[in-house]
Amino acid sequence: MAPRAHLAIYKVCLESCASDDILAGMDAAVGDGVDVLSISLGGDPVPFFVDAIALGGFNAISKGIFVSCSAGNSGPDHYTVSNDAPWLLTVGASTVDRSFRATVKLGDGQELDGESMYQPSNYKSKLLPLVYPGLITGNSDTALCMNGTLDSVDVRGKIVLCDRGTNMRVEKGQVVKKAGGAGMILVNDALNSYSTNADLHVLPASHLPYSDAAKIKVYINSTSAPTAAIIFKGTALRVPNSPALASFSSRGPSQITPGILKPDILGPGVNVLAAWNTQKFNMISGTSMSCPHLSGISALIKHAHPDWSPAAIKSAILTTARQKDNRQQPIVDEKHVPADLFAVGAGHVDPQRAIDPGLVYDLAPGDYIPYLCGLGIKDESVSAIVRKNVKCSSVKSITEGELNYPSITVTLPAIGSKWISYTRTVTNVGKPMTEYSAAVDVAKGVTARVRPAKLYFKEVNQKQSFTISFRRNGDGFGPAEGRLRWVSKEHVVRSPISIFME
Numbered sequence: 487m488a489p490r491a492h493l494a495i496y497k498v499c500l501e502s503c504a505s506d507d508i509l510a511g512m513d514a515a516v517g518d519g520v521d522v523l524s525i526s527l528g529g530d531p532v533p534f535f536v537d538a539i540a541l542g543g544f545n546a547i548s549k550g551i552f553v554s555c556s557a558g559n560s561g562p563d564h565y566t567v568s569n570d571a572p573w574l575l576t577v578g579a580s581t582v583d584r585s586f587r588a589t590v591k592l593g594d595g596q597e598l599d600g601e602s603m604y605q606p607s608n609y610k611s612k613l614l615p616l617v618y619p620g621l622i623t624g625n626s627d628t629a630l631c632m633n634g635t636l637d638s639v640d641v642r643g644k645i646v647l648c649d650r651g652t653n654m655r656v657e658k659g660q661v662v663k664k665a666g667g668a669g670m671i672l673v674n675d676a677l678n679s680y681s682t683n684a685d686l687h688v689l690p691a692s693h694l695p696y697s698d699a700a701k702i703k704v705y706i707n708s709t710s711a712p713t714a715a716i717i718f719k720g721t722a723l724r725v726p727n728s729p730a731l732a733s734f735s736s737r738g739p740s741q742i743t744p745g746i747l748k749p750d751i752l753g754p755g756v757n758v759l760a761a762w763n764t765q766k767f768n769m770i771s772g773t774s775m776s777c778p779h780l781s782g783i784s785a786l787i788k789h790a791h792p793d794w795s796p797a798a799i800k801s802a803i804l805t806t807a808r809q810k811d812n813r814q815q816p817i818v819d820e821k822h823v824p825a826d827l828f829a830v831g832a833g834h835v836d837p838q839r840a841i842d843p844g845l846v847y848d849l850a851p852g853d854y855i856p857y858l859c860g861l862g863i864k865d866e867s868v869s870a871i872v873r874k875n876v877k878c879s880s881v882k883s884i885t886e887g888e889l890n891y892p893s894i895t896v897t898l899p900a901i902g903s904k905w906i907s908y909t910r911t912v913t914n915v916g917k918p919m920t921e922y923s924a925a926v927d928v929a930k931g932v933t934a935r936v937r938p939a940k941l942y943f944k945e946v947n948q949k950q951s952f953t954i955s956f957r958r959n960g961d962g963f964g965p966a967e968g969r970l971r972w973v974s975k976e977h978v979v980r981s982p983i984s985i986f987m988e
């Protein structure tokens with residue numbers, strides 16, 4: 487993403503990643519004067535004052551250093567997002583519009599498009615006997631192609647159907663190869679649905695979505711001699727539904743700070759070509775891949791705007807994000823239904839637009855102290871985070887929703903129609919003499935208003951404040967979504983709105 491950037495690498499993990507080592511590595515990078523910290527690691531959500539990445543990240547942003555972090559690979563369940571401190575950029579993973587096509591042709595003529603990075607140029611595709619070990623034994627471990635489970639099944643010279651789950655995808659192929667299988671068809675479980683991967687398999691293989699699993703199993707049951715072939719077709723471009731959310735990408739709400747929408751943003755994280763320790767390159771998927779994309783983009787923004795704070799850079803990334811795919815439809819999740827805000831945050835990064843966002847929601851390091859005090863954290867814990875003595879009794883604390891964040895999260899009480907209001911301040915980083923008009927879209931059952939409805943900026947770097955208010959107007963309950971837009975002749979500044987109706 488930033489091809490001329492200088493890289494400084496700090497090793498903080500051996501057999502595991504100890505908190506002391508992570509914090510020491512981050513502090514060393516800060517001391518060396520880096521501009522961006524890219525952190526492709528994380529753990530279970532823990533309070534900020536015992537979270538090494540949150541602690542090191544606050545020290546970094548206090549020195550003007552941007553911090554980009556992986557959201558985690560514990561999706562598709564909600565409440566799994568990690569690295570969720572508001573001073574960190576929390577990056578989820580999306581697919582790209584390329585597929586390394588490995589098509590399965592069944593004996594009845596059906597062709598099902600899957601993926602595999604194993605693309606042998608001299609492979610002669612032909613129909614071979616097809617076997618589903620799980621059907622023969624009735625054993626779930628055999629259906630999963632677990633190690634040692636195929637010894638009692640005749641798979642020699644056959645293409646073997648394996649269910650996804652429990653053991654690693656490539657490991658399943660190793661089990662099939664060891665048992666004498668000629669190829670593998672890997673089919674998704676319901677949890678991962680349409681989310682497939684182009685792995686470097688050890689034998690001819692294709693990874694198919696869950697929707698195709700039933701088709702293959704019905705075909706196997708329909709004939710006494712099922713057959714299949716795997717046809718390698720190379721790279722397919724402009725794949726529909728791209729980008730889409732990766733099934734593994736961790737989701738919000740945050741367990742630690744649910745009033746801040748996390749993850750923040752999506753970046754490419756599926757089938758990414760990357761350097762590897764045992765060979766020159768590998769094809770890897772994970773939020774550890776999407777995080778460096780955003781790190782590089784933030785470096786480009788920092789180069790274009792060296793005086794911008796980490797919060798301003800984050801705001802530029804979030805408020806210019808895309809919410810639609812290459813069909814101009816909402817970004818979908820692993821089930822091919824529109825992904826919610828707890829999955830995509832502001833949307834998918836748009837590097838070109840992020841360079842010129844028009845307006846930014848800025849924050850100084852000290853602005854996080856009232857927020858931390860508002861969480862009810864003890865003085866000594868707040869002091870440990872910000873690395874200076876803080877007495878919350880002398881601080882005017884704020885709620886999570888009052889932090890000047892580029893996204894908005896609001897909880898509306900079950901009883902009454904009281905307005906809930908938050909004030910935000912935006913800074914003009916576009917042209918002088920520019921007017922912006924507010925437009926807000928919210929779900930049925932909620933009314934929203936913005937005051938003032940227009941903002942006029944005479945100068946660059948001029949700040950203006952506005953108040954956005956919400957109230958219930960119906961009987962709806964549960965999560966809902968909306969979006970605030972500030973629109974000028976040249977810019978549309980978008981903020982996602984996460985609403986929970988009690």
